[in-house]
Every structure is written in C-alpha cells, then in structure tokens.
Amino acid sequence: MIAAWKRFADNMLGRGEATVTVPTFDGALKPNQQLETAQITASFDAPEDLASDGATVYVANGPTVLALDGASPREIRRFDRPITALCALPGDRLAVALDGREVRVFASASGADDGLAFVGGAMKAVNALNPGPGGTLLATDGSCAQPYGRWAHDLMEKGKTGRLLLLDLTTRQVREIAGGLAFAFGACAAGDDILVSESWRHRVLAVAPDGGKRAALDNLPAYPSRISPAASGGFWLTAFVARTQLVEFVLRENGYRRRMMKEIPPEFWIAPRLRSGRSFEEPMQGAHIKTMGVIKPWAPPRSYGLVIRLNAQGTPLYSLHSRVDGVNHGVVSAVEAKGALYVLAKGPGRVLRLPLAELEAEMSA
Amino acid sequence: MSENILELRKATKLYSGIAAIDGVDFELRRGEIHALVGENGAGKSTLTKVMAGVVSLTSGSMLVDAHPVSPKSPLEARHLGVAMVFQENSLVPTMTVAQNLFLGQERFYNRLRGIYIAAQQFLQSLNFDVSPTVAVGMLGAAKKQMVEIARAVLHQAKIIIFDEPTASLTPEEKKYFFDLVRDLKRRGVSIVFISHALEEALFLADRITVLRDGKHVVTDDAAKFDRARIVQAMVGRDLSNTLYGARKTKARPRGARVLTVQNLKLAPIVKNNSLSVFARQITGVFGLVGAGRTETFKIVAGVLKRDFVHGGEIFLGDKAVRFGVPEPAVRAGVAYITEDRKVEGFFETMSIARNIYMGLLAKFPRGRSLTSRAEADKAGETWITRLKVRSIGKDSKVVELSGGNQQKVVIAKSLVQDPNLIIFDEPTRGVDVGAIVEIHDLINRLADEGKAVVVISSYLPEVLALSDRILVCRQGKVVEEFSALDATEEKIMYAAIH
Numbered sequence: 001m002i003a004a005w006k007r008f009a010d011n012m013l014g015r016g017e018a019t020v021t022v023p024t025f026d027g028a029l030k031p032n033q034q035l036e037t038a039q040i041t042a043s044f045d046a047p048e049d050l051a052s053d054g055a056t057v058y059v060a061n062g063p064t065v066l067a068l069d070g071a072s073p074r075e076i077r078r079f080d081r082p083i084t085a086l087c088a089l090p091g092d093r094l095a096v097a098l099d100g101r102e103v104r105v106f107a108s109a110s111g112a113d114d115g116l117a118f119v120g121g122a123m124k125a126v127n128a129l130n131p132g133p134g135g136t137l138l139a140t141d142g143s144c145a146q147p148y149g150r151w152a153h154d155l156m157e158k159g160k161t162g163r164l165l166l167l168d169l170t171t172r173q174v175r176e177i178a179g180g181l182a183f184a185f186g187a188c189a190a191g192d193d194i195l196v197s198e199s200w201r202h203r204v205l206a207v208a209p210d211g212g213k214r215a216a217l218d219n220l221p222a223y224p225s226r227i228s229p230a231a232s233g234g235f236w237l238t239a240f241v242a243r244t245q246l247v248e249f250v251l252r253e254n255g256y257r258r259r260m261m262k263e264i265p266p267e268f269w270i271a272p273r274l275r276s277g278r279s280f281e282e283p284m285q286g287a288h289i290k291t292m293g294v295i296k297p298w299a300p301p302r303s304y305g306l307v308i309r310l311n312a313q314g315t316p317l318y319s320l321h322s323r324v325d326g327v328n329h330g331v332v333s334a335v336e337a338k339g340a341l342y343v344l345a346k347g348p349g350r351v352l353r354l355p356l357a358e359l360e361a362e363m364s365a
Numbered sequence: 366m367s368e369n370i371l372e373l374r375k376a377t378k379l380y381s382g383i384a385a386i387d388g389v390d391f392e393l394r395r396g397e398i399h400a401l402v403g404e405n406g407a408g409k410s411t412l413t414k415v416m417a418g419v420v421s422l423t424s425g426s427m428l429v430d431a432h433p434v435s436p437k438s439p440l441e442a443r444h445l446g447v448a449m450v451f452q453e454n455s456l457v458p459t460m461t462v463a464q465n466l467f468l469g470q471e472r473f474y475n476r477l478r479g480i481y482i483a484a485q486q487f488l489q490s491l492n493f494d495v496s497p498t499v500a501v502g503m504l505g506a507a508k509k510q511m512v513e514i515a516r517a518v519l520h521q522a523k524i525i526i527f528d529e530p531t532a533s534l535t536p537e538e539k540k541y542f543f544d545l546v547r548d549l550k551r552r553g554v555s556i557v558f559i560s561h562a563l564e565e566a567l568f569l570a571d572r573i574t575v576l577r578d579g580k581h582v583v584t585d586d587a588a589k590f591d592r593a594r595i596v597q598a599m600v601g602r603d604l605s606n607t608l609y610g611a612r613k614t615k616a617r618p619r620g621a622r623v624l625t626v627q628n629l630k631l632a633p634i635v636k637n638n639s640l641s642v643f644a645r646q647i648t649g650v651f652g653l654v655g656a657g658r659t660e661t662f663k664i665v666a667g668v669l670k671r672d673f674v675h676g677g678e679i680f681l682g683d684k685a686v687r688f689g690v691p692e693p694a695v696r697a698g699v700a701y702i703t704e705d706r707k708v709e710g711f712f713e714t715m716s717i718a719r720n721i722y723m724g725l726l727a728k729f730p731r732g733r734s735l736t737s738r739a740e741a742d743k744a745g746e747t748w749i750t751r752l753k754v755r756s757i758g759k760d761s762k763v764v765e766l767s768g769g770n771q772q773k774v775v776i777a778k779s780l781v782q783d784p785n786l787i788i789f790d791e792p793t794r795g796v797d798v799g800a801i802v803e804i805h806d807l808i809n810r811l812a813d814e815g816k817a818v819v820v821i822s823s824y825l826p827e828v829l830a831l832s833d834r835i836l837v838c839r840q841g842k843v844v845e846e847f848s849a850l851d852a853t854e855e856k857i858m859y860a861a862i863h
Contacts, residue, residue, distance in 0.1 A: 014675030021627035021678045024639035026846050027619055027834070218683045219625060245628070315621060 018252055022243045023221040028316035035305045035322035038352035042073050050344045052335035053088040057342045060086040076110035084148045087129035095137055097126035100148035118167050128186040128226045137167040140184035152271045155200055156261055164196050178207045186226035197224035216314035222306050226333045234311040236334040241272035242304035274330025275347030276302040303329035305345055318363040367431040370395045370555050376425035378411050385411040387579040398556045400570035403599055404797035408579040409559045413526045417449035418442030446523030450513045458502030465501055466516050492541050527558035529795050563595050616833040616849045620644030623786050623817035629677035634660045636841035642819055647812045649832025650821045651857055656838035658821045662788045666701035667694035695727045700784035702776055704791035710775035713764035717774055718745025720763055724778035748777035769800025788819040825854045837861050
C-alpha cells in the first residue's frame with residue numbers, strides 16, 4: 001500500500017523512478033564527428049558483430065563469417081541460421097552464436113568442421129561472446145523472454161531477464177554467473193571481474209567471480225552494448241543508441257506503451273532504432289527537424305553512433321560519435337586490429353576504420 | 366572659482382591605531398573622470414568613504430569648492446553635492462526599485478503611482494532595463510548596481526563616487542555605464558571611480574591615482590599610463606605576466622565524475638540544465654548575468670531548491686541527492702563559495718577565527734553540542750597562515766579587512782570543511798590584483814590535489830586562465846562545452862550570446 005502511494009506520488013511529482021531525465025553528453029562524452037568522418041572499410045547487408053585476433057578482422061554478416069584481410073571481404077564460414085555474435089579465441093579458434101540459441105566453437109577460423117556446440121542452458125538471445133578467464137568463453141544472453149531480433153520489444157516490456165553465462169570449453173558446461181539483468185549486451189574479462197553491459201539500466205556492471213555485482217560505469221546517456229579490450233589497456237565500449245527524454249517518458253507511461261505496442265508496427269514505435277529516417281511515418285523528433293535544409297545536430301536522436309574509450313578502471317577517457325545529422329549509427333561492436341580500431345555501424349551496415357595512433361594523439365590532446 | 370572641485374590634504378584615517386590612509390593628497394578637477402586604483406587594503410574605499418561622509422578624517426582636511434568641509438554623514442555629504450555608489454549595495458531589499466530611488470526625497474504625501482511613473486521615465490532615460498515596481502531583493506547583482514547608479518544620478522550630485530561599478534555588469538551593461546559616465550561628465554559632474562579592471566581605468570578615466578598601503582603613489586593623466594605601469598605602481602612589482610596573461614598550454618585530465626546534473630529546473634531561471642563535473646580538474650562556467658549559472662550551483666549546494674514537480678535530478682557520484690538546506694550538502698562534501706560575500710559569505714562583526722570556525726561547525730559530528738574556543742583559535746591561525754590573510758590577528762573582525770582578505774576568509778570557511786566539490790562563484794570579484802593571483806594559485810592547487818573545482822566567472826580572461834574545461838550557459842542551461850585548449854574569447858562569447 002505504501003509502495004503504491006509512493007509510486008503515485010512519484011508519478012505526480014516526477015521523482016524517483018518516474019523521473020524523466022537523461023544525463024548530458026559532456027566531459028569524455030563530448031560529441032564530435034570522429035565516426036562520421038572515419039574511413040569506410042566495407043559495407044554489408046546484415047552485419048551483426050566484429051571479432052579480431054589482432055591481425056584479421058572477422059565480420060558476421062547474416063549467416064556468413066567474412067574475413068577482412070584483403071582488398072575485399074572473404075567468406076570463411078557459412079551457416080544455416082543468422083549469426084548473432086562472433087568471437088576470435090586464442091589459437092585461431094572462432095566462436096559464433098547462431099540465432100541467439102546456440103554457441104559453436106571451431107578449432108580454426110576457416111574450415112568445414114562442425115565445431116563444439118553449446119545448446120541448452122535456455123539460451124534465447126546470445127548477443128555477445130568474448131574470451132573468459134581460464135580458457136572459458138563469456139556469453140551474454142540478452143533476454144530469456146524475447147529472441148535476439150526483438151530487443152526493442154524487450155525494452156518496451158522493461159525486460160529484466162538477461163544473463164551472463166560462462167561456457168567451459170573443456171567440460172562443455174554452461175554456468176550462469178549473473179542473472180536478472182536488464183538486457184545483457186556485451187561482456188569482457190577485466191582482471192578478476194567481468195564487465196557486463198546492462199543496456200536498459202544504462203550501466204556497465206563489474207561482476208565478481210562469486211557473482212557479486214557493482215556498477216563500474218553508471219548513469220550513461222546511451223544504451224551500452226559490446227565491450228572489447230584495448231591493446232594499450234582499458235576497453236572499447238560501444239553504445240548502440242543515445243537515450244532521449246521522449247523514450248524515457250514513453251517507458252514511464254505504461255498505458256500508452258502497451259497501446260503503442262498493440263496497435264502500431266514496431267518500426268514506428270517511439271523507441272530507439274539503429275537507423276532512422278527511412279519513412280515519414282516514423283515518430284517526429286527533434287532530430288528530424290530541418291532548419292534551412294540542415295538537420296539540427298544538437299537535437300535529440302532516435303538513432304546515434306557512439307564508441308567510448310574506457311581506462312582499466314572503467315572511467316571514460318574520450319568518445320567517438322556519429323551525431324544525429326550523421327549516418328554511421330547503431331554502433332554495436334568495436335575491435336582493434338593491425339593498429340586500427342574497426343567499428344561496426346549496424347544502421348548503415350558499415351565497417352569503419354580509425355588509425356589508433358592518430359586517434360589517440362587527437363583525442364588525448 | 367577653483368580648478369579643483371574637491372581636495373584632500375594630508376588625509377589620514379586610523380582604525381584602532383592602524384592607518385587605512387596615511388597623509389594622502391588628492392585633487393578632483395571639475396568635470397573630470399578620475400580613476401582610483403590600488404590593491405585591496407590600499408585605502409581606496411576609505412578615501413572615498415571620507416569624501417562621502419561615511420567616515421571622518423583622523424587628521425588632514427577636505428575642501429569642496431575650496432571651502433573646508435567635514436561631512437559627518439552621507440546626508441551631509443549629499444548636501445555638499447557628493448554622492449557615492451557603494452561596491453556592496455546599500456539598497457533596501459524589501460522596497461521597490463522606485464521607492465529606493467526616491468528614498469530620502471519623500472514628500473509629505475507620496476503617490477505611489479506617480480513615483481513609479483517618474484522612476485520608469487528616469488530609468489528609461491538612462492537606458493536601464495529595470496522595472497520600477499519590482500522589490501530590490503528580487504533583483505540580481507547587476508540590476509541592483511543599476512539602481513544604485515540611477516539613485517546617485519537622480520540626486521543631481523556634483524561629484525559621484527563609484528566603488529567597483531562594473532564588477533557585476535555584463536559587457537552590454539558596461540557599455541551603457543560608460544556612456545552614462547561620459548554623459549555625466551558632459552553635464553559637468555565630476556566622477557571618482559574605483560576599479561580593479563585596469564583596462565576600464567585606462568579606457569574611461571582622464572586621470573588616474575594609484576594608492577598603495579594607504580599612501581599616495583602617483584597621480585597622472587591616463588594617457589601617460591599603461592597596464593604595466595599601473596600594476597607596477599600598485600604592487601611595487603611586475604605582475605602583469607602572471608595575472609590572467611598566461612593561457613593554458615595543457616589541460617588536466619579528468620578524473621571520476623563527481624557531479625551530474627540532469628534536466629534541472631528552477632523556473633524561470635534554470636531551464637532543463639544538464640552538466641557534469643569531474644575530479645582533478647577545474648570546470649569553468651561562463652555566462653552572462655541571468656544565464657542561471659549561480660542558481661544551478663546553488664541548487665546543487667542546497668542553498669536554493671529546484672522545482673518541486675519535475676525539477677530534474679542531481680547525482681553526487683552515483684548517488685541521487687536533493688538537498689533542501691545546505692547542511693547535508695556540506696556533509697556530503699559540497700562547498701559553495703558565494704559571489705555575494707557580504708550578504709552570504711561571513712558574519713562581519715565576528716572575528717576571522719570565529720567565522721572560519723562557523724564553517725567547521727557545519728560539519729560537526731552529530732550529537733556534539735559544545736563548541737571549543739581553542740579549536741576555533743587553532744582553525745583561525747591555521748587558515749590565516751595557509752591563505753595568507755593579511756590582518757592584525759585572528760581576532761580581527763572581518764568587516765575591518767579589505768575585500769581580498771574578506772574573500773580569503775570566505776574561502777577558508779568552506780575549505781575547513783574538507784570538501785570534494787568546491788564551487789567558486791565569482792571568486793575574484795572586488796578583489797585586488799595581488800589577491801587575485803593568490804586565489805588563482807589556491808584554486809589550481811585544489812584541482813592538483815584531486816578535488817573537483819567549479820569556477821563560475823563573468824570575466825573571460827579568468828575563465829580562460831583557470832579552466833581545464835569550460836561550460837557556457839545561456840538562458841538557463843549549458844549550451845556549449847570547450848576544452849581549455851580549444852577555447853577562445855570569441856568562441857565563448859559567441860556561445861554565450863547566440
């Protein structure tokens with residue numbers, strides 16, 4: 001009863017969980033045009049994830065894995081289902097998640113073997129893979145309620161069924177390290193802890209070996225996604241879209257949200273997208289307001305491109321942006337290879353390349 | 366008729382045996398603009414207070430129109446044609462602008478509507494955008510200053526003394542003020558003005574007098590001075606290279622996020638303001654008067670309350686906070702050092718040590734009810750030494766100190782609380798050049814020690830000299846962020862205006 005009254009008061013006064021506020025992009029998150037001006041290495045129809053062994057960049061594109069080691073992408077593996085996550089393991093091994101429900105580990109990146117299969121553990125939306133401690137594989141299962149492709153549904157239903165899984169490559173056991181996550185999307189080993197992106201709570205958690213959780217990076221102005229290690233220490237954190245007050249407001253208005261989900265096609269929901277501007281029927285937002293023919297770059301975005309450089313403690317150092325007037329939006333993966341940072345902008349289906357030496361020099365100045 | 370409208374001969378004023386001014390000769394010519402410059406504690410304010418009848422000379426003489434006079438009160442001085450616009454304004458906050466303007470000129474029967482109309486016309490003639498019906502307490506510092514100036518002009522004084530008239534004015538308002546002063550000069554009014562902005566003295570004055578340690582150093586035509594010569598005369602050493610001159614060549618890297626403000630609202634001043642402040646660096650906040658800078662940080666420090674409904678959020682670290690009063694903010698490690706030190710900064714009749722101890726009391730462990738004189742004395746002595754407060758001793762009353770030293774006491778009062786987030790609001794307003802350098806050194810030291818420091822300033826060179834990152838406010842919110850290395854005066858001003 002008291003909780004109900006508190007909820008009512010919070011809704012009336014706009015406080016507590018009913019607060020419709022969004023942190024600002026400032027400090028290390030100050031917007032720039034780095035992603036928008038980056039070199040476009042390749043374009044794909046349905047790219048999902050990037051992986052790197054330090055020398056070669058692998059791209060998951062629909063059901064195929066391609067290597068970016070020549071003038072044009074080279075197909076190295078093909079599956080019967082779409083790939084939802086990709087990871088290069090030591091010893092030229094490769095791990096892929098198929099349709100979010102199965103993880104396979106192959107002894108070599110290219111070849112015809114069927115690999116080691118991890119099925120079960122009620123995997124539903126495996127969306128990221130990364131090497132774990134002691135020869136294990138880390139996987140994040142975004143949601144136990146919605147399949148991989150329906151992530152927007154999970155957000156609108158305020159899903160909290162994400163999990164961090166540890167796949168033991170020796171015993172073939174799948175162990176849940178942390179559960180009840182509001183869309184787990186990306187994990188990376190950080191010393192004894194494991195960093196996990198919890199997208200709908202806009203934070204990165206550090207999960208201890210005993211399962212204890214603490215926020216390593218909280219209150220982000222964007223929805224965090226996959227994390228990868230940086231060669232010089234620290235991490236690259238991608239964020240697939242920026243938060244807006246409008247979406248926060250819709251998430252607060254339960255009746256409106258339910259009706260929107262019931263009556264309106266998902267592509268026109270007031271919800272974050274990896275790409276926007278395809279149809280005039282999309283929700284009108286500041287981002288789409290043109291003044292003198294120019295889309296206001298400071299307007300709130302429906303889609304956005306963002307990579308955040310973190311130090312070893314998880315503190316943001318700088319960030320790379322494709323702002324609302326750009327197109328390299330929906331950034332879901334960033335990996336290092338051959339002295340460059342490769343970024344996957346899923347919205348336009350592009351892999352971008354930024355030379356690391358120049359980037360570090362420019363952003364650290 | 367004498368060439369000089371006002372003269373002081375061998376003017377000496379002692380406070381408790383200490384000379385505030387010592388044998389000063391001063392001449393004010395008819396229709397001239399005379400700038401009075403010097404460090405805080407040099408005796409400028411005392412000299413002008415003697416002219417305005419606020420204090421009397423201990424020895425020496427004063428002549429107006431070649432007649433010896435000795436005004437015992439501001440009213441007597443006003444009858445002699447001398448009016449003063451004070452640095453810390455002397456308006457009645459509960460009365461309206463019009464009532465303040467006509468205070469002391471009331472008739473037996475006063476028609477309020479008539480006063481408002483007369484005040485409106487008068488303010489418009491001065492190009493001052495102030496409503497005559499608003500209570501003065503509701504006005505910002507700049508507009509209060511305008512009312513002060515208007516009052517002096519209204520009294521048709523032959524001599525008007527301005528004490529730091531432009532300290533709280535925006536660039537546009539300063540332009541109006543300069544035009545107004547020139548207009549007064551054309552009407553034959555003689556002007557004395559004290560300013561720490563030396564460029565203003567050089568730009569506006571016909572002659573400049575420099576005081577140091579209560580003594581007259583030099584008086585000469587303004588054309589014969591340059592900035593370096595004035596500073597040399599003021600402090601007896603060359604400071605011009607260190608004061609505001611040096612631009613940053615390297616910004617401190619940011620530490621952890623200490624403060625996050627999200628969509629903060631305090632209608633109609635703060636409008637959905639969002640910003641972050643980081644440890645180990647100085648965040649400069651620039652904006653014109655009325656941009657909502659002070660109000661935003663006063664909400665952070667619990668001095669003001671945000672809007673009750675949908676007022677936004679404040680996070681200290683990762684913890685959401687909402688301070689209704691300053692006490693929990695102080696306990697949480699937030700120190701706000703006010704822009705209006707006289708009203709909000711200290712208890713002027715209490716000693717330096719007691720004032721600093723008041724800061725410590727705010728962080729007293731709960732349950733403790735006894736204060737300790739020894740503890741107060743120790744805190745006083747420690748901070749007087751650390752901040753180099755120039756005074757007779759820890760038991761000196763703060764009111765007896767110069768502006769710069771008063772500011773140091775206000776800063777000490779907050780630093781004694783060992784805060785993590787220190788917000789300086791106009792830290793060098795009304796402070797002399799020597800003290801400015803010392804306060805800047807202190808602010809830099811705090812950031813080097815790992816504190817999160819915010820400096821709100823209307824003076825661009827100060828923002829550029831101190832800040833590692835610069836936030837620009839306009840119309841109630843942060844509109845632009847610059848790295849200290851990218852920022853220029855033009856870029857910042859453009860963001861603040863457009």
